[in-house]
Amino acid sequence: MSLTYIEAIHQAQKELLAESPDVFIYGQDVGQFGGAFKATRGLSDEFPGRVVDSPISEDAMAGMVIGAAVEGARPILEMQFADFSSVAFNQIVNQAATHYYRTGVQVPLTVRLPSGGTPGSGPFHSQNMESLYAHYPGLIVVTPATVADAYGMLKEAVMMDNPVMFCEHKFLYNWLRAEELKKNALPIGQARIVRSGKHATVVTYSAMVHEAVKAAEMLSNDGWEIEVVDLRSVKPIDLDTIMASVSRTGRLLALGESYPWGGVTAEVVSRVVAEGFHLLDAAPMRLNSKDTPVPYHPDLWAAHRPTPESIVVSLKHLLRL
């Protein structure tokens, strides 16, 4: 059985709906239409009344699923694009994220955020929101990079009692394919060494994992062995795996597709420097997208985000080549 990343998400949702009567999916066009990316294709027929079209009201959609979660449901809120979750920002960061701390009542909510750029998507259908949500106490933020993680982490996320921001990458939806669906995935909160090496560590997540591996392969022709760490979840962040890797390599490149000001890569660098200053052979580096909105034209878009080539340039600088 061969499965794409988006099919894995579909599969996970189908199983979740079947396994728990508390699970429902809410979002724009998720019903009969099956979702803008077909993540819910056929599910509204299979699970009547539990895969429900919403009005175009991200704020109210988020508020509604929060209320439902407080009542014991396990809603999956599909944002049509991660970008649109900015309209629901208040409900997510002020209502859902503060709920447990304030009242002691957990909000078992999963918000699916189709994230990241694809060619031609432009400024409002390409953004990565993980850094923003990770900033707020009370949210779990996951960024699956593989088909297995898209499946396994979604299933875990929905059954968690804390609100989870599930940042799925649109570029991986149909491009990434796995021959089988591994069901013994690592739990949320643990990073994974994608590729081991001894000269430098790249800490990254989501689609950038694949770009980092390509860059590492390019450098391996010259004898450089680059270790690639896939964070899997950016919050909680698996500092142990990061520090272990940096202690092996002495060099760190934090790589992310989101905007460069602050964010996950800054957090990684800051934590490594604070706790492992003595482990470093070179000043740690960050590589993110450019500090502009995400451009529309494919050529501009490709140059806006980190590429294997730009990652190689950064790594060469890090290795002082």
Place this chain on the structure above:
Amino acid sequence: MLQTDDAESLAQIHHGFRSMVTSRTLENKLSSLYKAGKIVGGVYLGKGQEAISAALGTVLERGKDVYAPLIRDQAGRTAFGEDLLDVTRTYLGKVTGPMRGRDGNIHRGRPTEGMPAMISHLGASLSYISGMLFARRMRGELHDAIGAATFGDGATSTGAFHEGLNLAAVEKLPVITLVVNNRFAYSTPNDRQFACENLVSRAEGYGVRGHHVDGTDFLKCMETMNIAAKAARAGEGPQLVVADVLRLCGHGEHDDAKYVPKNLWDESRDCMDVAEQQLLEKGFLTPDEIAAMKEDARLKVQKAVAVAQREPTPDPYQDDWSALGS
């Protein structure tokens, strides 16, 4: 019209009025505690809004219905069954309260007992209440339970209010959306807040039933709320209730409301006085009974304050600084 010989209705009226009296007594005490330096943060009162608030709290059934009060709903909260200790403990920041010192004043609730704790962002509670009802309906557990969320005139200008009411209407959820138009959003008067003649006209636009009531008229408030609740329980979808009052205090107790024109004060009437007069006139209560009710409220409030004052505040060294549950 309300059936005055109906024992149940009379019980409702007594309950509503008692809640009003308790609320006013409690709020006066809270104001005093604030002005004596005992309360950190703000104190936000519902003076002048007790009748409509208590009417809503009275028609809701605790343990079945869900209710998202806002900042001027002490009367509604009390009518719904909120423990006075929840109020005093939260205002005094006591670790024994439902918010354990993590949130204060009107930001309190018990979400699993049908009363969410409001956030400061106006309008946000409408979709939350809808979600609670949606989840129950999905699981076949709604039966004839209803929900209610309250707002001021200012909150009707938010996107969240619009989105929430529209969503509730689309889903045909039994939500009473109470808008208490108290003329001022902090200091902003109605003519800087909305341009329609009356907020109840918006009901048509949302495809929901609208009710308009004089919020100072307690018996009318009870009647309107009973009608709205009955319709909601009968599956007629969201009910928009708009009540007109004047806020008889500042936005908070730090605000002396000098911006309210004098003629408005002079023309206004206090729903407490109106209610008392109505109940006496109709013979629903005697002067002695009312006096006893007030004394009872005074003692209960005094006790709730005294108990809470003696209780511990949270210890920063012992508190669980975790924003996530296990």
Place this chain on the structure above:
Amino acid sequence: MPQVAITMPQLGESIAEATIVKFLVQPGDTVEVDQEIIEVETNKATMGVTTLCGGTITTFHVEEGVSYAVGTQLGIIEATEEEVQATGVSPIDSNTAAPEKNEQELIERTLSHGDNPAIAQQSQMDVPDSISIQPNVQGLPVPVGTKGANYISPRMRARMDELGLHAADISAIQGNGAGGRVTIEDLEAFLVGIEEWPKSKASPMRLAVADAMRRSWTRPLATVGMPVVLDKVLAHRREQNPKPGLTLYILRAFALALKEDPTSAGYLIGENIVHPKAFDIGVAVQVADGVVVPVIRNADAKTVPQLSAEYAELVEKARERKLGKETFEKGIATVTNFGTFGLVSGTPIPLPNETLILGLGAGVKKPVWSDEANVFIPVTTCELVITFDHRVVDGGGAGMLLQKIRDYLQQPEKL
């Protein structure tokens, strides 16, 4: 009777103080609970301060027309025990009943969140004890390892890298930073100070020697010495054609002595001693502006006469700088004949990759008493010194090694 404080309330967010407009009651007056007793004004509104309980006003500590910080004790109400019980107020401790009109205290009270003891306690803990912690960096104690010039901060190191400086280069600088650290400012001042001095460019050879010596000097090195009679060696040498250099005899004796005790030439790495694989001994040759150390391979396996020609050629080529890189590699110890410069004693430094260096002082003719002849007889002696890495070899071991070399030198035919 219990005394209850009248406190300036927090009349609005971000309000820090309020002005007393008017007292509505006077000391001695009886007041009820929740009674407004003082009218105060903030920049936002006018308000009445209320009582927490009924009782008698005993005193006001404040004056009309003056502003006081939020949390200030404005006065005292004396209340009955029953009233305190009924209202739940906390009476004030009689020890702290009379507040001073001390501005600093008011500010501290405000900063420490009024009467919250936990936060007040935390505020106190934040104040560093400036007496017991000296010096400090941003309020934190300096750990032992960072004191003095041996700690070089990343910022300092970066500047030194830029200037091509090493730790040894800044040893002359007295640090003015925390704990005696040398700061960038100290370094720049030092560099400005030496600007007016005459300077010349160090040759690559000089820099290479400097680097090797600097690295070697990171170890605990010690030197011991012993006089050796050279007459037998000199006699043997006179019989050879061509005559081998005196240094070669010493080198050969050194190699044979090490062969008996190879561990003493071992190199300590972590928890292991790396033993010599072959007895390849280097010889220090002075060249223009430096020293080179070509290595004689398997010095234990060939005699002095056999090595003589090879040795002469090696030294000659070294002086002409015609030796390849490999000639200088993989020695296990070195011999240096500083006696050729007329020096009788010295403390040579081993190469950074070697544990031992053997030094040879200038030969000196001395009268030595002979018990057999009952007269002084002239003998030629020299000082033989050995410098060793004290992590690997001790003084006794080094002495034994010198004794063995001395004994070989008394039997030159075995060399």
